[in-house]
Amino acid sequence: xxxxxxNLMCSHVRGVKNGYPLGLAATEVRFLxxxxxxxxxxxxxxxxxxxxxxxxxxxxxxxxxxxxxxxxVYSVLHQAASALGHxxxxxxxxxxxxxxMGVDAATVASSSNPxxxxxxxxxxxxxxxxxxxxxxxxxxxxxxxxxxxxPIVKSIPxxxxxxxxx
Amino acid sequence: MSRPEFIAPPEVFYNNVxxxxxxxxxxxxxxxxxxxxxxxxxxxLPEDQVSLILDVGCGSGLSxxxxxxxxxxxxxxxxxxDMLEVAQDRDTDGDLALADAGQxxxxxxxxxxxxxxxxxIQWLCNADKKHHRPERRMQRFFTTLYTSLKRGARAVLQFxxxxxxxVERLTAAAMxxxxxxxxxxxxxxxxxxxxxxxxxxxxxxxxxxxAGLRDDGTPQTVDAGDITFRRGAHRRIRSSDRPTKGSRExxxxxxxxxxxxGVEVVNDSKYSGRRRRRx
Numbered sequence: 467x468x469x470x471x472x473n474l475m476c477s478h479v480r481g482v483k484n485g486y487p488l489g490l491a492a493t494e495v496r497f498l499x500x501x502x503x504x505x506x507x508x509x510x511x512x513x514x515x516x517x518x519x520x521x522x523x524x525x526x527x528x529x530x531x532x533x534x535x536x537x538x539v540y541s542v543l544h545q546a547a548s549a550l551g552h553x554x555x556x557x558x559x560x561x562x563x564x565x566x567m568g569v570d571a572a573t574v575a576s577s578s579n580p581x582x583x584x585x586x587x588x589x590x591x592x593x594x595x596x597x598x599x600x601x602x603x604x605x606x607x608x609x610x611x612x613x614x615x616x617p618i619v620k621s622i623p624x625x626x627x628x629x630x631x632x
Numbered sequence: 633m634s635r636p637e638f639i640a641p642p643e644v645f646y647n648n649v650x651x652x653x654x655x656x657x658x659x660x661x662x663x664x665x666x667x668x669x670x671x672x673x674x675x676x677l678p679e680d681q682v683s684l685i686l687d688v689g690c691g692s693g694l695s696x697x698x699x700x701x702x703x704x705x706x707x708x709x710x711x712x713x714d715m716l717e718v719a720q721d722r723d724t725d726g727d728l729a730l731a732d733a734g735q736x737x738x739x740x741x742x743x744x745x746x747x748x749x750x751x752x753i754q755w756l757c758n759a760d761k762k763h764h765r766p767e768r769r770m771q772r773f774f775t776t777l778y779t780s781l782k783r784g785a786r787a788v789l790q791f792x793x794x795x796x797x798x799v800e801r802l803t804a805a806a807m808x809x810x811x812x813x814x815x816x817x818x819x820x821x822x823x824x825x826x827x828x829x830x831x832x833x834x835x836x837x838x839x840x841x842x843a844g845l846r847d848d849g850t851p852q853t854v855d856a857g858d859i860t861f862r863r864g865a866h867r868r869i870r871s872s873d874r875p876t877k878g879s880r881e882x883x884x885x886x887x888x889x890x891x892x893x894g895v896e897v898v899n900d901s902k903y904s905g906r907r908r909r910r911x
Contacts, residue, residue: 471707471727474684478738478776486740533682534705537743622716625709625731625738629763632735632772 477609492605641760646712683745689752693724734769736776747787774809783835880905
């Protein structure tokens with residue numbers, strides 16, 4: 467599960483009023499661009515004629531970033547990245563989310579995102595990489611209100627609820 | 633053709649073997665691509681813009697591939713673990729989750745620019761587990777879908793209804809959740825090519841439902857939106873608003889009703905609904 471998905475998801479357990487953001491914990495993470503690069507290198511070693519265009523992931527694109535930025539809550543992204551230990555290079559958020567405290571709507575609104583134009587290109591690229599390429603392979607998501615844990619196995623979060631939680 | 637929904641629940645039916653069969657069958661692939669392209673057309677997304685799309689019942693990511701080819705970013709969920717594993721083996725661009733549509737979508741309000749679903753929501757009409765209540769599951773699905781959509785965005789859900797009542801049940805649930813829109817039927821005269829697309833609008837009162845495609849390839853403009861519904865169109869009139877039985881308005885309404893039904897009714901005049909003079 468990539469951090470973009472984590473940024474969009476909230477808990478849907480019955481009775482939960484504010485299921486956002488989900489607490490993120492991971493035992494195994496990977497960068498998808500590194501995985502792809504490795505695959506390309508292997509392919510190149512096997513077959514020198516192979517072009518890398520076919521396997522490469524899409525490059526950083528300002529348009530994509532501009533379109534996706536209003537959908538992302540940066541404070542939550544920053545917190546998730548720090549929880550995974552990959553927050554270096556990310557600009558600090560305007561408002562910080564603390565996992566122990568209750569989260570109010572203003573903190574988790576994308577309106578509190580830093581202005582894209584005010585960020586350096588390097589910072590934008592780092593945010594893009596964290597959003598799209600940082601993949602949680604094994605770990606868990608925790609509902610902030612009910613404490614329900616959704617396991618992530620082989621990069622797929624299991625969001626199935628039990629009979630009494632619907 | 634046999635219907636998978638009559639055989640087993642989706643997470644059981646689409647096992648490892650069936651998931652691979654489904655994904656690597658070129659006929660399935662063509663149909664899926666065609667339907668996804670049509671769904672994207674019906675979504676009517678703003679051009680030259682990267683949109684965020686939710687794929688309900690994304691399966692092995694066949695539909696997602698078409699979405700990604702169109703330059704959009706997608707996330708999806710499916711109830712079949714094996715299907716999702718196939719999706720991962722194929723290196724899909726979207727983000728996947730294992731979830732049941734009948735338990736509702738689990739996304740922040742107003743994030744999606746559009747929702748698509750290819751051949752999935754007919755499963756909602758079934759009660760595959762003892763505790764399943766199809767009507768409640770449908771309602772939960774549509775209400776959570778409504779909240780996760782941006783205002784004015786659309787959801788296009790292609791489905792295979794087994795009979796007319798399923799169309800009715802699903803549209804009723806969507807309407808209850810606040811959606812407007814209707815069902816677009818493509819190629820209604822062909823048993824094989826006939827496809828149902830539920831075209832739903834979130835937060836727009838009177839959007840025109842697109843016309844279905846006909847056998848000669850041209851969209852028919854008359855019968856646009858083959859089954860249309862509007863929110864509140866059939867809302868019951870409160871008893872206090874209804875004319876008193878026997879009053880002039882009541883008689884006029886009745887006469888109008890019978891005229892519409894084609895029954896011969898005497899002409900209206902200033903004497904209509906008046907008492908006879910006492911002799």
